[in-house]
Amino acid sequence: MNVFNTISRKLQSVDFPPPFSYATFSHSSAAHEHDGWHASDSAGVQAIIDKACVLALQNGVHFIWIDSLCIDQDSSADVSEAINSSWKYFQSAALCMVYLFDLPCGPSHLSEETWKQSQYWSRVWSLQVLVFAPRIVFYDSRWHLKGDTSSDAFSSLLSRVTGIDADVLAKRSTLHSISIARRMSWAVGKRSFRAEDLSYALLGIFGIRLSIIYGEGEDAAFRRLQEEILKTTSDTTLFAWTSLDETLPRGIFARSVEEFKCFGQTELASAPFRLDGFAELTSRGVLIQSKCLQTNGDIFLDLGMPRKENSHAKRCGISIRRRPCGTYFRVSSSMTQMVLTNESAEVMRVIVEAGDINTVKTFNDQVHATFQWSLTSRQKRPDSNNNNNTIETSNLCHTPSNGSCFANNESSTSCHSLQPHPIIESPLPEGNDADWVHVGEPWANSGRLGPSQQGADQTSVEESDSDTFMSFIHEETPAELLVSDGEISEASNEPVSGTEFGSVRMTMATSTDRIATRNAARIGDVTLVRRLARQAVQNFRNTQQIHLQRTGRQKPLVDMKRETIRFRRHRIHATKRKPDLAGSTDFACPFLVKNPWKHLDCLREDALSTMLDVRDHLWRSHRVPYHCPVCIQTFVSAARRDEHILERDCRLKDYPNFQGVTQDQRDLISRTQDIPGSKKQWFAIWDILFPGEDRRPKSAFVKNTVGSEVGDFRTFFKARGLALIGSSVEELWGELDHEGGNCATALHSMVLGEAINALVDGMLGSVPSMDSCVDH
Numbered sequence: 001m002n003v004f005n006t007i008s009r010k011l012q013s014v015d016f017p018p019p020f021s022y023a024t025f026s027h028s029s030a031a032h033e034h035d036g037w038h039a040s041d042s043a044g045v046q047a048i049i050d051k052a053c054v055l056a057l058q059n060g061v062h063f064i065w066i067d068s069l070c071i072d073q074d075s076s077a078d079v080s081e082a083i084n085s086s087w088k089y090f091q092s093a094a095l096c097m098v099y100l101f102d103l104p105c106g107p108s109h110l111s112e113e114t115w116k117q118s119q120y121w122s123r124v125w126s127l128q129v130l131v132f133a134p135r136i137v138f139y140d141s142r143w144h145l146k147g148d149t150s151s152d153a154f155s156s157l158l159s160r161v162t163g164i165d166a167d168v169l170a171k172r173s174t175l176h177s178i179s180i181a182r183r184m185s186w187a188v189g190k191r192s193f194r195a196e197d198l199s200y201a202l203l204g205i206f207g208i209r210l211s212i213i214y215g216e217g218e219d220a221a222f223r224r225l226q227e228e229i230l231k232t233t234s235d236t237t238l239f240a241w242t243s244l245d246e247t248l249p250r251g252i253f254a255r256s257v258e259e260f261k262c263f264g265q266t267e268l269a270s271a272p273f274r275l276d277g278f279a280e281l282t283s284r285g286v287l288i289q290s291k292c293l294q295t296n297g298d299i300f301l302d303l304g305m306p307r308k309e310n311s312h313a314k315r316c317g318i319s320i321r322r323r324p325c326g327t328y329f330r331v332s333s334s335m336t337q338m339v340l341t342n343e344s345a346e347v348m349r350v351i352v353e354a355g356d357i358n359t360v361k362t363f364n365d366q367v368h369a370t371f372q373w374s375l376t377s378r379q380k381r382p383d384s385n386n387n388n389n390t391i392e393t394s395n396l397c398h399t400p401s402n403g404s405c406f407a408n409n410e411s412s413t414s415c416h417s418l419q420p421h422p423i424i425e426s427p428l429p430e431g432n433d434a435d436w437v438h439v440g441e442p443w444a445n446s447g448r449l450g451p452s453q454q455g456a457d458q459t460s461v462e463e464s465d466s467d468t469f470m471s472f473i474h475e476e477t478p479a480e481l482l483v484s485d486g487e488i489s490e491a492s493n494e495p496v497s498g499t500e501f502g503s504v505r506m507t508m509a510t511s512t513d514r515i516a517t518r519n520a521a522r523i524g525d526v527t528l529v530r531r532l533a534r535q536a537v538q539n540f541r542n543t544q545q546i547h548l549q550r551t552g553r554q555k556p557l558v559d560m561k562r563e564t565i566r567f568r569r570h571r572i573h574a575t576k577r578k579p580d581l582a583g584s585t586d587f588a589c590p591f592l593v594k595n596p597w598k599h600l601d602c603l604r605e606d607a608l609s610t611m612l613d614v615r616d617h618l619w620r621s622h623r624v625p626y627h628c629p630v631c632i633q634t635f636v637s638a639a640r641r642d643e644h645i646l647e648r649d650c651r652l653k654d655y656p657n658f659q660g661v662t663q664d665q666r667d668l669i670s671r672t673q674d675i676p677g678s679k680k681q682w683f684a685i686w687d688i689l690f691p692g693e694d695r696r697p698k699s700a701f702v703k704n705t706v707g708s709e710v711g712d713f714r715t716f717f718k719a720r721g722l723a724l725i726g727s728s729v730e731e732l733w734g735e736l737d738h739e740g741g742n743c744a745t746a747l748h749s750m751v752l753g754e755a756i757n758a759l760v761d762g763m764l765g766s767v768p769s770m771d772s773c774v775d776h
Contacts, residue, residue: 001089002070003063006053011069016085017092022063024090025052026129027099028120048099051143055097065089080212087128087204096133103140110146115161124190124201130164131186132204134171162186165270175205179272179306180229181237185264187257196221198257208232211673219255223355226253230281235272236303237263239279239318243333249321250330252286252352263336268306268316275304277347278639283606283616285327285353292348297321298331301350314338320352325749328352532728532747533754539724540716584711587614587678588702590686591622594693596706603707603760604753607714611681615669618685624660665689710759717752725751 001016027048049066056064067086072078090096100118103110120126129136138147147154149169159166164186167173175183183205192198195218203210208228213221229238241254242262254260263269277289291302302317317337320328328350586609589602602621608614625634626641631650635641644650661669665688672684682700686693698704702711717724725747 001065001085003065004053004069006056006062006064009053012063016088018063020063021061021094022065023056023059023061023095023097024065024093024129024133025056025097025099026126027101028118028123028126052097052099055139055143056095059095059097061094065093076212083200083212084203084209087132090129091132091134093133094135096129096136098129098136098138099143100138100146101141103138103146105140105142105144108146112157112160115157121162122189122191124187124192124198127164127186127190127201128204130158130162131168131175163188163265175207177271179237179264179269180206180233180235181240181260181264181269183264184241184254184257184260185269188261188264190257198222199225202257206232222256223253227281227354230279230286233272234275234278236275236279237269237273240269240273240303240316240336241333242335245334248333250333251355252288252330253354271306273304273306273316276302281354281616282351282620283613285351287349287351289347289349291315291345292350293345299328299348299350300337301352302345303336320350322350323353326351529747529750529754532725532751533758535728536717536721536724536751537713537755537758539720540713543716544712584701584703584708584715585609586702586711586714587611587682587700588705588707589614589617589621590682590689591618592702592707593686593697593700593705594690600707600760600763603702603710603763604756607711608702611673611678614682614685615673618661618669618689619666622660623666624658624662627658661689706763710756713755713759714752717755721752722748 001018002011002013003018003022004010005012045068049069052066053064056062067082071082098120100120102118102120104114106114133149136147136149137145140146147158149155149158152170155170156166158164158169162169165173165178165182168175168178183202186205187198187202190198190201192201194214196212196214196216198218199221200210200212202225206225206229208225208231210221210224210228216224226238239252240263241259243250243255243259275290277291279286279288279290281287288301290304293300293302298319298321300317301320302315305315315338318330319332319337321331322328329352586607589599589608592599592602602617605617605621606613608617626638627634628641628644628650630645630652632653633644633650635644668688669685672681672688675681675684679700683696686696686700702708
């Protein structure tokens with residue numbers, strides 16, 4: 001770090017922490033359009049610096065850290081290091097001096113309202129000063145000493161002015177004892193000169209580091225902040241935010257700190273929550289294992305309770321809803337709820353989307369979920385006299401449209417719910433090294449599982465007498481539902497009369513709802529998905545062959561010029577472009593490069609477009625399983641492994657040669673994100689995974705592996721897939737209305753997954769002998 005010598009008035013570079021005492025200085029600018037030291041009056045700035053040096057000497061300190069002097073604003077590396085470490089500079093300083101240019105010179109004891117009027121409290125960077133500096137002295141506009149945090153009375157006043165807990169300001173409580181939501185609420189209403197600083201200024205508050213990327217935008221920075229927090233904490237108040245608009249489907253993460261204002265300021269949010277399970281970030285969203293209650297098609301997801309509360313108290317949670325692809329999204333996001341859990345609560349694993357959900361895709365998802373729930377709920381009618389199905393609920397925190405917040409802890413309501421849908425805890429077979437399992441995917445992968453997926457997926461699908469309404473429809477019969485007077489009958493080769501499903505009363509009575517139900521059945525047709533996948537693969541290979549004949553080079557076609565494909569009654573924005581000689585730019589899994597035929601299933605997963613995708617894939621798909629070091633038994637989670645070890649009831653066995661990513665390797669891999677350049681990061685990860693390898697691979701990209709065809713197909717389908725599907729669907733169904741176009745959009749990801757599975761299955765048919773599949 002750099003420090004300023006108050007005597008020689010020169011900068012000195014020292015290792016942190018420095019071997020001497022130093023002070024820090026903070027202030028706010030009179031210019032509203034600037035933040036910190038970007039004031040236009042350079043003479044005024046110099047006068048402030050001179051006065052700060054004099055005050056430091058008066059307090060017996062010869063060195064001072066001032067951001068405008070000690071940070072090289074022209075060096076991105078220096079700025080990045082300062083942003084990630086400035087909270088440590090304040091924490092290690094002997095004294096912090098704060099100059100309030102707008103605090104009037106007046107009586108020795110100013111009123112609370114006078115203190116609140118200072119602009120300094122609205123600066124987001126002031127948070128780390130207030131939270132970390134061991135002692136802070138405040139000066140008014142005439143440089144008169146007005147407050148010292150070493151006084152308990154002044155710390156109490158400062159708490160009321162800033163909203164920060166008094167115990168934190170007085171350094172009587174550590175940040176680890178304060179919940180994530182409460183800490184987020186401290187930043188509500190703060191401003192910054194750069195939008196990203198609203199997130200970067202909170203790094204120290206949560207004890208994390210981030211790459212500083214100015215220009216990424218406020219939303220992206222705050223999303224990365226929450227993802228990094230999730231990696232370092234088990235406090236689920238991170239998900240206890242409330243939005244102003246509950247009409248839009250939401251992911252598990254908040255959009256801004258403003259959404260933590262309501263819950264974060266309640267008494268319940270003072271301490272971190274204890275979750276009876278875990279939450280972990282994956283490439284598909286956030287995997288959460290917790291207690292769940294399901295009624296009326298939605299799921300109450302238990303977020304736990306403060307550690308000081310007993311296990312029988314009411315539980316705080318949020319409502320989520322299932323999509324046909326197996327993931328969930330948040331509903332009723334304007335409130336957090338309190339529920340008294342009972343014996344109907346079951347442990348469940350769900351993957352909740354991380355970001356906000358595409359409303360076009362969600363429309364079809366909601367139709368499918370409503371239809372499936374209506375059928376399932378007829379299986380077992382709720383007993384209105386059965387008190388076991390009664391759920392005591394109350395709104396803990398509700399954010400109405402006007403933005404005001406209130407807690408409704410007393411007005412509880414008792415509601416009889418539908419019979420809970422069967423919720424199955426998804427057990428993993430012992431020895432399975434999967435890091436997570438799907439929770440119900442009735443048709444997303446068209447029933448096709450790769451070798452490495454069989455076992456995990458098959459045990460995780462929700463089990464019932466009828467998985468989905470599609471089970472009643474013959475494979476060769478068009479997926480049409482005959483809707484009449486609110487009743488539904490299926491065109492099926494299976495007899496349904498005399499069963500509970502012979503007559504299913506639906507609430508969808510309008511013409512629009514009937515069309516939506518028909519479209520939900522269409523996009524769930526496995527036969528259609530497979531047919532479209534075959535057509536897409538054939539079209540791709542034909543295009544490749546034509547280009548090969550013209551140029552003599554085997555290169556994929558990538559579209560570069562967009563235009564809009566129009567159908568008769570619905571417009572679908574697709575990409576139809578002129579061909580160019582460019583291949584897939586997706587990265588390859590290092591294990592696939594090391595031993596291609598052993599790790600072909602890596603190609604089935606989502607494309608590794610960025611190095612973040614590569615890191616997530618390695619931990620999710622190649623993690624060394626949690627295991628007992630004595631008996632080598634494997635476990636689903638570290639908690640279960642630790643419980644087994646504490647029992648001390650196992651026998652010593654020979655240690656097997658586990659292949660995959662260890663926790664130590666994961667920590668090293670996470671540090672590679674600071675290396676400039678994606679390719680350099682990839683090869684750094686290769687060296688971590690295979691330290692004994694004499695030769696590095698020539699390329700980090702999938703186009704240079706046995707999976708080149710899969711990578712090229714992804715690129716081809718991303719560009720032309722929607723247009724191909726739209727044309728085929730229009731031929732099958734005739735004129736596309738508005739909702740028919742939405743169906744074509746929803747089919748896109750399903751067809752892509754089926755086509756990729758077909759390509760990989762074809763490669764598995766030509767796998768060489770197992771002797772060549774051994775890692776060298």
